[in-house]
Amino acid sequence: MDVACILSVKGREVVVTQPHRTVAEAAGLLASKGIGAVVVCGADGEVIGILSERDIVRALAQGGAAALDEPVSRHMTGKVVTAMPASTVRHLMETMTAHRFRHMPVVENGRLTGLVSIGDVVKWHVEEIETEHKALREYIAHT
Ligand code: AMP
Secondary structure, eight states, X not given: OBHHHHHHHHOSOOOEEOTTSBHHHHHHHHHHHTOSEEEEEOTTXXXXXXXXXXXXXXXXXXXXXXXXXXXXXXHSXXXXXXXXXXXXXXXXXXXXXXXXXXXXXXXXXXXXXXXXXXXXXXXXXXHHHHHHHHHHHHHHHTO
């Protein structure tokens, strides 16, 4: 199972923001879209960061309510680990576990083309296991 397969069902829309937007605006996006992270894009649409709910919690814990008026660029993670459409679900699970994050933007030819979360990965992994179990049960029933 690869990332392209997940995106073909989930869709390729990604909620993005810009580095000069405020943390409050980003938090509003997360709340209104019901998501856990926004990808931060530069003027040409290139990925320059990611801001997740954890970054916002950290910003608030350190700076109090004043952090809400600060720019996204101050609190985002700038070194983003991305996936490719051909990346496997196993690779994503291993990468997310190793780095302890739950979101991976998908980039193809330098362009943002989707986002996969840990929820998407677990859903597909469970489906893979169920398909495997079903095949095994059928094999056992017919031998
Ligand atoms: P998350 O678990 O996705 O809420 O993110 C936990 C931390 O990892 C936050 O500081 C995020 O900015 C950062 N982060 C999330 N996804 C990525 C990613 N794909 N590459 C690099 N950092 C990330």
